[in-house]
Amino acid sequence: AGIFRGLGAQVALVYRGDNILRGFDDDVREHLRTEMQRRGITVVTKQTVDAVEKVEHGLCAELSDRASFTVDQVMFATGRKPNIAGLGLEAAKVQIARTGGIAVDELSRSSVPSIYAVGDVTDRLNLTPVAIREGHAFADSVFGGRPTAVDHTNVPTAVFSEPEVGVIGLTEATARQRFATVDIYKTTFRPMKMSLAGRDTRAFFKLVVDGETQRVVGCHIVGPDAGEMIQLVGIAIKMKATKADFDAVMAVHPTASEELVTLREKAMSYHREAAE
Incomplete structure (x- = not known):
């Protein structure tokens, strides 16, 4: 959607769920959706494409709520499943x-x-x-005689949308289920290079912290070069860095990534009462 919009096409994104990027942190999902809409992409959720009919001026895509779009092309992202057929x-x-x-x-x-x-x-x-x-x-x-298991936790992940998304670790919702106390640090701002370019793009940074150990258990970034940043943050998360470890690092100014080490004020703190 972002590529075609960047090339000048009018784009409508239809998604059957409540919001785009299922499985990602809710703040990330909302921020990216806002940025996509700011760029002129129409985002329609809780709907599916029920029918596509060829009409005089292109294709008519009818949605499950009976709304419709007349468009030149329809592209379906239908997901994927393991390709294991025919392997015996x-x-x-x-x-x-x-x-x-x-x-x-x-x-x-x-x-x-x-x-x-x-x-x-x-x-x-x-x-x-x-x-x-x-x-x-x-x-x-x-073949090497060294039994080795792969750790599938805390894998840095990027979505090369516009703007980019980079995440690692737990979402806020998952952390609240797992830990008794969760501290959230987050900010949104317009990066300097976007200001100089006269663009309205806003970046988003979020740290999810286990309130008892102060270990940073999740990092979520939306903005330019988020994929590059999350690769490096992944090292700190894998090493079980605490919020104090992040705070002890000197900021590189002026960069967007300095927000990772200058977030001081908690946006919110959640405490789960112990069962009696």
Whole structure:
């Protein structure tokens, strides 16, 4: 949607859920949606495309609420599923997980001890670097004599939207379910280079902190170069850095990333009462 809008096309994005980017932090979802709309993209949620009909001036896409768009082209992002057909898995009696991927243990071994599976066919975390790491771990385990399990937690992830999204760790909602106390630090601002360019793009930064240990358990960024930033933040998160560790780092000014080490005021703090 962002690419076609950037090329000058009028774009409508229709999504069946409550908001775009299912599974991401709610603040990230809302911020990106706002930025997309600011760029002129029409975002329609809680609807599906029920029918597409060829009409005189193009295509008429009818939505589930009976609203419609007359457009030149319709593109469906229908999702994906593990491509495991024709591999003879049933004959080999390899167990399939509920997600449709090959069920494997922490060493990527299937229910048949001599058969291993890595990458998207296991439907664990479908990212190229993850598949590469799983392949390395398989080689170490089977051929190197060093049983190696891949840690699928705290994987830096980027969405190359406009603006970019970079995230790692827990969302605010998940952290509140997991920890008794959760502190949230967040800010939104217009980056300096956007101000100089006369653009209205706003960046968003958010840190999710375990209130008891003060460990930073989640970082969420929307803005220019978010993917680049989250790769480096990932090192700190993997090392179990605390909020104090972030605060102790000197800021690089003027950059957007300095917000990561200058966030001082809690936006909110949640406390879960212990069950009696």
